[in-house]
Amino acid sequence: MSKPAPKTYLAPGHRGCAGCCDALAAKFMLMGTGPNTIVVNPTGCLEVMTTPFPESAWKVPWIHSLFENGGAVASGVEAALKALGRKEGIKVIGVGGDGSTMDIGIRSLSGAFERGHDITYVCVDNEAYMNTGIQRSSGTPFDASTTTSPPGKISFGNPRPKKNMPAIMVAHGSPYVATTSIGYPRDMIKKVKKATEIEGPAYIHAHAPCPTGWGFDGSKTIEMAKLAVETCLWPMYEMENGELTQVKKVKNPKPVEEYLRAQKRFKHLFTMDGGDEEIKKIQATADWNIEFYGLQ
Amino acid sequence: MTVNVADKDKMVVVEGSYAVAHAAKVCRPNVISAYPITPQTHIVEDLSQFIADGEIPNCEYINVESEFSAISALVGSSAVGARSYSATTSQGLLLMHEVLFNASGMRLPIIMTVANRAVGAPINIWNDHQDSISQRDTGWLQLHAEDPQESADMLPQIFKVAEDKDVLLPGMACMDGFILSHVYEPVVLLEQDLTDEFLPAYDPEYVLDPANPMSFGAFAAPDTYEEFRFMQEKAMQAALPKIEAAAKEFGEIYGRFHGGLIDEYLTDDAEVIVMSMGSILGTVKDVVDEYRARGEKIGVLKVRSFRPFPKEQIRKAIKDAAAVVVLDKNISIGLNEGALFTETKSCMYNSRCDIPIIGYTIGHGGRDVPRESVAKIIEEAKKVASSGITVESQFLDVKEELL
Amino acid sequence: MKITSGGVCEPGSTLANKTGGWRNFRPVYDYDKCTKCGICEIVCPDMSISLREDDFFEYNYDYCKGCGICANECPADAIEMVLEEK
Numbered sequence: 001m002s003k004p005a006p007k008t009y010l011a012p013g014h015r016g017c018a019g020c021c022d023a024l025a026a027k028f029m030l031m032g033t034g035p036n037t038i039v040v041n042p043t044g045c046l047e048v049m050t051t052p053f054p055e056s057a058w059k060v061p062w063i064h065s066l067f068e069n070g071g072a073v074a075s076g077v078e079a080a081l082k083a084l085g086r087k088e089g090i091k092v093i094g095v096g097g098d099g100s101t102m103d104i105g106i107r108s109l110s111g112a113f114e115r116g117h118d119i120t121y122v123c124v125d126n127e128a129y130m131n132t133g134i135q136r137s138s139g140t141p142f143d144a145s146t147t148t149s150p151p152g153k154i155s156f157g158n159p160r161p162k163k164n165m166p167a168i169m170v171a172h173g174s175p176y177v178a179t180t181s182i183g184y185p186r187d188m189i190k191k192v193k194k195a196t197e198i199e200g201p202a203y204i205h206a207h208a209p210c211p212t213g214w215g216f217d218g219s220k221t222i223e224m225a226k227l228a229v230e231t232c233l234w235p236m237y238e239m240e241n242g243e244l245t246q247v248k249k250v251k252n253p254k255p256v257e258e259y260l261r262a263q264k265r266f267k268h269l270f271t272m273d274g275g276d277e278e279i280k281k282i283q284a285t286a287d288w289n290i291e292f293y294g295l296q
Numbered sequence: 297m298t299v300n301v302a303d304k305d306k307m308v309v310v311e312g313s314y315a316v317a318h319a320a321k322v323c324r325p326n327v328i329s330a331y332p333i334t335p336q337t338h339i340v341e342d343l344s345q346f347i348a349d350g351e352i353p354n355c356e357y358i359n360v361e362s363e364f365s366a367i368s369a370l371v372g373s374s375a376v377g378a379r380s381y382s383a384t385t386s387q388g389l390l391l392m393h394e395v396l397f398n399a400s401g402m403r404l405p406i407i408m409t410v411a412n413r414a415v416g417a418p419i420n421i422w423n424d425h426q427d428s429i430s431q432r433d434t435g436w437l438q439l440h441a442e443d444p445q446e447s448a449d450m451l452p453q454i455f456k457v458a459e460d461k462d463v464l465l466p467g468m469a470c471m472d473g474f475i476l477s478h479v480y481e482p483v484v485l486l487e488q489d490l491t492d493e494f495l496p497a498y499d500p501e502y503v504l505d506p507a508n509p510m511s512f513g514a515f516a517a518p519d520t521y522e523e524f525r526f527m528q529e530k531a532m533q534a535a536l537p538k539i540e541a542a543a544k545e546f547g548e549i550y551g552r553f554h555g556g557l558i559d560e561y562l563t564d565d566a567e568v569i570v571m572s573m574g575s576i577l578g579t580v581k582d583v584v585d586e587y588r589a590r591g592e593k594i595g596v597l598k599v600r601s602f603r604p605f606p607k608e609q610i611r612k613a614i615k616d617a618a619a620v621v622v623l624d625k626n627i628s629i630g631l632n633e634g635a636l637f638t639e640t641k642s643c644m645y646n647s648r649c650d651i652p653i654i655g656y657t658i659g660h661g662g663r664d665v666p667r668e669s670v671a672k673i674i675e676e677a678k679k680v681a682s683s684g685i686t687v688e689s690q691f692l693d694v695k696e697e698l699l
Numbered sequence: 700m701k702i703t704s705g706g707v708c709e710p711g712s713t714l715a716n717k718t719g720g721w722r723n724f725r726p727v728y729d730y731d732k733c734t735k736c737g738i739c740e741i742v743c744p745d746m747s748i749s750l751r752e753d754d755f756f757e758y759n760y761d762y763c764k765g766c767g768i769c770a771n772e773c774p775a776d777a778i779e780m781v782l783e784e785k
Contacts, residue, residue, distance in 0.1 A: 005741045016744060035509075052515060053515060053706050059710045061509040064514070065371045069368035072365035073369065074372060076329060078372075079372075080327050080377065084377065084378055090506060111362070219770065510708065
């Protein structure tokens with residue numbers, strides 16, 4: 001990497017865990033947006049760890065209101081800038097976790113996208129409610145153990161696959177929907193920049209492994225993010241006006257087992273009877289991604 | 297209401313909702329965000345037409361997908377520095393509940409008309425005050441209007457109070473659903489030039505702006521949270537004289553006065569005082585006029601500001617009565633009292649004055665309150681004045697045969 | 700500290716909170732191995748790595764939490780995590 005990293009607008013001193021995925025996501029996001037940005041951040045780890053009154057880690061204007069209204073607050077910010085004649089050159093960006101985006105906040109986000117506000121929304125998907133202590137969300141993958149989807153005598157953990165949130169946002173007619181991963185900072189920065197430069201509501205879904213919630217060492221955050229992509233469990237693509245326009249190819253996909261084995265949340269699959277059959281189901285998800293998105 | 301004689305020439309017959317929408321328009325809002333709900337719909341339809349006709353400059357109208365988002369969008373817009381307006385009622389207001397606390401805690405002076413309506417279950421679209429009364433602890437100013445003209449006139453007043461630097465609290469301007477929102481009456485539509493004179497542009501100290509990138513909505517730990525609450529309460533107390541002053545200044549500029557925090561009608565020598573809020577006061581005053589014609593000393597106390605609650609003014613207004621009866625279009629189930637009754641008793645308790653106060657919960661779900669019922673209430677209050685309280689609080693007209 | 704209206708906060712004010720005290724392992728550069736690629740700077744979740752005038756990088760130990768992402772991601776194996784002695 002010879003070219004210098006773009007400037008970011010997140011300050012140190014935040015209370016994120018060592019190796020925090022949300023801090024990385026916010027850092028990369030702001031590298032993509034630049035300083036002329038207003039950030040709307042619904043409740044979650046990122047919000048809590050960056051703004052304990054009277055401190056804020058944000059060097060761009062930032063607003064947190066509630067857990068489930070990020071889309072609406074961003075709509076109001078955008079509308080106000082337009083009404084006051086201040087919108088020119090200012091980017092409005094929402095950033096929330098999987099819970100505030102895919103679960104409790106989906107109505108608000110859906111409304112904002114349907115109405116066509118000129119906003120970008122970034123979902124930092126760490127696949128569970130980390131702020132409250134690792135409970136299951138609709139972003140939690142199949143068979144993952146969380147505090148509300150524990151494996152037990154009759155359960156292998158979370159019984160449902162991840163909700164396909166990017167597809168839902170594509171269905172809103174969004175001109176730009178992209179998946180990315182904090183394991184690929186340049187990819188994320190580029191996609192955020194592109195999203196904010198496109199007129200209308202754009203959506204970025206960033207995969208973000210959480211060391212605390214998933215059970216791996218804080219030094220491995222980037223490594224784990226890359227492994228999700230390399231095993232094809234997290235496909236990275238762009239969709240413009242509903243068409244798949246770019247896919248990150250994975251030449252020699254690694255077996256999902258390599259990814260699962262590295263995380264405590266999947267540990268039970270390697271100790272319980274029948275775990276190997278479950279791993280096959282997860283491998284089938286990766287295989288489906290390879291086929292569907294043309295990853296090879 | 298004091299009406300300027302010159303107003304008669306300016307009066308037009310319009311629906312209450314139109315008068316309110318027009319008042320909202322001349323307040324020069326920058327962002328309007330609303331979701332349709334009966335009986336608020338005509339207000340937002342009229343505003344939408346103004347927008348479609350380009351009659352509200354520098355304004356964006358957001359057709360949101362829920363009341364929750366209606367008020368949430370205004371949290372965003374107000375933080376940017378936009379004058380922000382919505383209208384709702386009933387279930388919609390309840391859906392906003394969480395955001396109401398948020399808007400107040402963030403000290404965003406959003407203004408909202410509430411076309412008061414009952415709440416379900418059973419679902420019911422008619423008027424009572426259960427919706428806004430149940431939001432009383434959210435930290436919003438809450439004013440109640442008596443007629444369509446006041447519903448309209450209240451908007452510039454409450455914007456002015458809410459946006460005052462010593463206040464900075466959001467506010468609800470309440471009007472009775474259907475009774476005021478759907479009635480056609482002669483009103484004066486607020487003049488743009490007078491409104492511009494009365495209501496200065498919103499000029500907040502902090503806004504979301506990359507040139508001065510402040511953070512809004514941080515979390516507060518136990519070491520500061522209490523001070524945030526204290527400051528909200530202080531702002532509410534600061535609003536008390538501002539509401540009076542705004543009403544007075546409005547009267548000077550527009551020639552109409554509907555009362556400040558309260559409005560007294562024949563209370564000076566009254567032996568029995570009937571207290572209430574909203575459109576029922578019209579009926580009450582009619583009945584009281586009949587009593588006065590017979591030489592009976594009955595008076596009426598209109599409470600215009602429910603939040604902040606004007607304790608001092610109420611104490612002063614009722615202290616010399618022999619009995620007070622409070623009519624509430626709401627009930628705290630489990631206490632069997634309406635809120636205005638409970639709070640009126642509460643503010644008298646530690647005063648040296650020990651007048652008997654009784655309460656009726658009336659008009660639930662739009663139940664008509666005819667003159668005869670008001671007379672029945674006054675008769676009961678007269679008995680209380682002479683022989684003391686037998687029933688402290690009760691429903692007005694429960695149909696025993698249905699139970 | 701005075702409470703601002705609505706609790707508005709100054710930008711970047713978490714600088715008051717020095718998180719270096721959280722650290723168990725201290726990252727240390729081996730400048731002989733460093734290729735100045737800059738990956739460490741970009742992957743630091745605590746914005747605690749900055750470019751020096753000579754194009755090498757340096758840590759700000761006031762904020763570095765010692766997560767070790769930089770050492771894990773360094774393609775030249777030029778960062779060692781050394782146990783902090785407290």
